[in-house]
Amino acid sequence: MKSKKPTPALVALTAAFLVSISGYASATESIEDPVEYCAILVGKTPNGAITSPVLARACSQESPRQALEEMEAKAERTLPAQVYKSLDRVRLMTWFEDANYGGNTTEIYGDDGPCDTGGYRVEPDWFWKVNLTSVTGTDACDVGRFYTQQLDHSETRRLPTHLYPPLNDNVGLVRVWNG
Ligand SMILES: [Ca+2]
Numbered sequence: 001m002k003s004k005k006p007t008p009a010l011v012a013l014t015a016a017f018l019v020s021i022s023g024y025a026s027a028t029e030s031i032e033d034p035v036e037y038c039a040i041l042v043g044k045t046p047n048g049a050i051t052s053p054v055l056a057r058a059c060s061q062e063s064p065r066q067a068l069e070e071m072e073a074k075a076e077r078t079l080p081a082q083v084y085k086s087l088d089r090v091r092l093m094t095w096f097e098d099a100n101y102g103g104n105t106t107e108i109y110g111d112d113g114p115c116d117t118g119g120y121r122v123e124p125d126w127f128w129k130v131n132l133t134s135v136t137g138t139d140a141c142d143v144g145r146f147y148t149q150q151l152d153h154s155e156t157r158r159l160p161t162h163l164y165p166p167l168n169d170n171v172g173l174v175r176v177w178n179g
Helices: 008-030 064-078 081-086
Strands: 037-042 054-060 090-098 102-110 120-122 134-136 143-147 154-158 173-177
Touching: 037 064, 054 064, 064 102, 090 173, 102 120
Parallel strands: 037 102
Antiparallel strands: 037 054, 090 102, 090 134, 120 173, 143 154, 143 173
């Protein structure tokens, strides 16, 4: 059987394929740090404690919904059955890495009922202490008080809000409540 010479159409197709491959490679190289969506569940603040304990945490590079579902699954696996069944889960706020509610995000859920005038106190983890720049709330959780890492400066803001120096990328504690 004689070997066939590639037809012009095949050559064009192959060239197009190579172009698209190289285009794809350069596109992925430019995305060094894909956006990550996380969800954390915080519990009731114990008497005398400053912040609410983190009960479960999960992250996803797909969607906030997947992060939430994995957080729920983790809570179900790790929390005592009575505690898990009693959870009255409600979204408190969402943290964003960048201005204009962009970049990495973490949704914060509370298991101690909806945001009332007492609200919740949440300590950001190491990443958010040095990256938090904008915050959205909910209908119920509509006011936040933000403290610097040194806890020597704080500002109360209606949500959603942007953080400006000295609070931008420098947050040690967040309180949210219904105002
Ligand atoms: Ca930031």
